[in-house]
Amino acid sequence: MNKEEITKLICITCPKGCLLEVHHQGSTVLNVKNGCKRGHEYARRELVDPRRMISSTVRITGGEHPLLPVYTAEAFPKPRISELMAALRELTIKAPVRMNQVVLEDALGSGINILASRDMGKSGK
Numbered sequence: 001m002n003k004e005e006i007t008k009l010i011c012i013t014c015p016k017g018c019l020l021e022v023h024h025q026g027s028t029v030l031n032v033k034n035g036c037k038r039g040h041e042y043a044r045r046e047l048v049d050p051r052r053m054i055s056s057t058v059r060i061t062g063g064e065h066p067l068l069p070v071y072t073a074e075a076f077p078k079p080r081i082s083e084l085m086a087a088l089r090e091l092t093i094k095a096p097v098r099m100n101q102v103v104l105e106d107a108l109g110s111g112i113n114i115l116a117s118r119d120m121g122k123s124g125k
């Protein structure tokens, strides 16, 4: 059986940014000191399956601007973020695009869609 470890985490769930002290054996959380119930849930998730909301841009052709801001519809698995950023760098879409339109479905087979953060009309040229 794994021995008990203590991991310190800063909770990013709200602006307060509490320092959480997580007592765990491997990925099994035994106790969380400091913070509130939401912070304790964050600590449990962070040990088992850390995820982050991601914002980035993708190339767009025929649009008012050369780049379209995009975001993940849900928090994305942290270990695969660099892979996701590489996939977004390879992606080019066509204008026009509506805000919240899916620009990449099921990114990297994660089941998570990438959505447009804004409308982007066609270039007036």
Ligand code: SF4
Residues within 6 Å of the ligand: 011, 012, 013, 014, 015, 016, 017, 018, 034, 035, 036, 037, 038, 039, 040
């Ligand atoms: S532990 Fe609770 S109060 Fe502290 S940062 Fe997290 S959500 Fe906010």
